[in-house]
Amino acid sequence: MDQQLIQPFIEATLSVLNTMGQIECYPGKIVEKVGTKTYGCLTGAISMTDPKVTGTLTVSFDENTILQVVSNMFMEQIKEISPDVIDAVGEITNMICGAAKTTLSTMGYSFDMSTPFVITGKDIELKQLSKATTYSIPFTSEAGWFVIELCFVVPGTKPSIS
Amino acid sequence: MDQQLIQPFIEATLSVLNTMGQIECYPGKIVEKVGTKTYGCLTGAISMTDPKVTGTLTVSFDENTILQVVSNMFMEQIKEISPDVIDAVGEITNMICGAAKTTLSTMGYSFDMSTPFVITGKDIELKQLSKATTYSIPFTSEAGWFVIELCFVVPGTKPSIS
Numbered sequence: 447m448d449q450q451l452i453q454p455f456i457e458a459t460l461s462v463l464n465t466m467g468q469i470e471c472y473p474g475k476i477v478e479k480v481g482t483k484t485y486g487c488l489t490g491a492i493s494m495t496d497p498k499v500t501g502t503l504t505v506s507f508d509e510n511t512i513l514q515v516v517s518n519m520f521m522e523q524i525k526e527i528s529p530d531v532i533d534a535v536g537e538i539t540n541m542i543c544g545a546a547k548t549t550l551s552t553m554g555y556s557f558d559m560s561t562p563f564v565i566t567g568k569d570i571e572l573k574q575l576s577k578a579t580t581y582s583i584p585f586t587s588e589a590g591w592f593v594i595e596l597c598f599v600v601p602g603t604k605p606s607i608s
Numbered sequence: 609m610d611q612q613l614i615q616p617f618i619e620a621t622l623s624v625l626n627t628m629g630q631i632e633c634y635p636g637k638i639v640e641k642v643g644t645k646t647y648g649c650l651t652g653a654i655s656m657t658d659p660k661v662t663g664t665l666t667v668s669f670d671e672n673t674i675l676q677v678v679s680n681m682f683m684e685q686i687k688e689i690s691p692d693v694i695d696a697v698g699e700i701t702n703m704i705c706g707a708a709k710t711t712l713s714t715m716g717y718s719f720d721m722s723t724p725f726v727i728t729g730k731d732i733e734l735k736q737l738s739k740a741t742t743y744s745i746p747f748t749s750e751a752g753w754f755v756i757e758l759c760f761v762v763p764g765t766k767p768s769i770s
Contacts, residue, residue: 490737493655493722500722529735536737558720560655560662561740561761566733573691575652575698575724599723 451550452476452581452596455503458545459585459594462538467515471587479580482573484565485593488512488532489572490539492562494547496555501598502574503546505539511590527566536562542594613712614638614743614758617665620707621747621756624700629677633749641742644735646727647755650674650694651734652701654724656709658717663760664736665708667701673752689728698724704756 456473463471486506494501507515509527516534517524524531539562547557565572574580580597618635625633648668656663669677671689678696679686686693701724709719727734736742742759 491725493657495655495657495720495722497720500720502723502725532733532735533737536735540737558657558659558662560657560722561664561759562737563653563664564733564735564737565727566735567729570732571694571726571728573694573698573726573728575695575702575726578723597723 448579448581448596448598449476450553451499451501451555451598452583454546454549454553455542455594455596456583457549458542459505459583461545462541463515463585463587466519466538466541467589468518469515469587469589471585471592474584474586476581476583479582479595482571484568484570484572486512487527487566487568488535489565489570490535490562491565491572492539492543493560494543494557495560496557498555499598499600501557501596503539503543504572504595505535505542505592506595507535507592508590511587511592514589532564532566536564539564610741610743610758610760612715613661613663613717613760614745616708616711616715617704617756617758618745619711620704621667621745623707624703625677625747625749628681628700628703629751630680631677631749631751633747633754636746636748638743638745641744641757644733646730646732646734648674649689649728649730650697651727651732652697652724653727653734654701654705655722656705656719657722658719660717661760661762663719663758665701665705666734666757667697667704667754668757669697669754670752673749673754676751694726694728698726701726
């Protein structure tokens, strides 16, 4: 099921970064996450719930990448992380999830999305309370790199203290 | 609406900390949050979605407090933050949300809960992509302090770049 769920998020990421950030991105290999740290300097996180499955999406940007994306979005050169850049990461996270949700609705899923939030800082410990696998998908672009992560949990699979 | 939604979370917090952590807690005044930083050394975060409203709950523990709570839960003295302590914060966050959800279901709400996650570190910037008010409720206890925070957003109130 995970693979079927992941693909719409990859396509949504390519579409949103192209439309909003005017950058071409290239997805790397899907890998199982080891550890619990965030990658980039800004990480958007959003949750989704469907009667059959709950999920979380995080989108973690390297500083150079998000500054270029936001410069393209705002049509002016943005040189440092500001509240506007933080909000843009939340907005991009929201839009990726929204676009994937639309595709997933044609596959019988009916996800409700939470309000995203954004965590500032590199190497932040961000641990899911679930033994479900988190999948990391790195992306490269002319602006630099970012990583999206997805974790899906089937309700009734009790989150447990390890 | 917010006040009506907040009270079940306060009662759930008192109940879960008393049952799980064997501590009596005392809620302080509900205040509107200023800024975006977390308070304690470990912060559990969970999202809820209902057709009428989406919400987020965070539970942020001072180090001494969570070590005492977890020592009570595990019936052995825990002296430092470990993966088990991190998982316990996620589990407590999950239980508080679950208990509040049960009360809220009698008030006509039908929340689906996400899988919680836990952020490690004090003063972490954790910004909601919403202009809705975040409410902070500090709690004191014989073990020390912790803070719960709640933010509710009515769908259709578009999260926006400030």
